Amino acid sequence: MEMKLLRRNEVLDRCAISSTTLHRLIEAGQFPPAVTITSRRVAWVEHEVENWIACRINQARRE
Incomplete structure (x- = not known):
């Protein structure tokens, strides 16, 4: 698995x-x-940010 780091602006976008x-x-x-x-x-691990986004989407779909 390739790990990629995201800069702050990429995370915000x-x-x-x-x-x-x-x-x-x-x-x-x-x-x-x-x-x-x-x-x-500082930077964020891409797949951790993607997982956070997916959780937010799943949560919104359940409401």
Whole structure:
């Protein structure tokens, strides 16, 4: 399985959320944690973000 990291802007685009919403979700423990790349750069594991999106879609379909 190839692992890919996503930058913040890619995460925001894929999830269709704002930076503020991303921050709130992270603080609440409701979003996959970022991986620290350097002291000034973080990224997210693509499949973890995709799983989060799929869960949100499934949840919305059940409501």
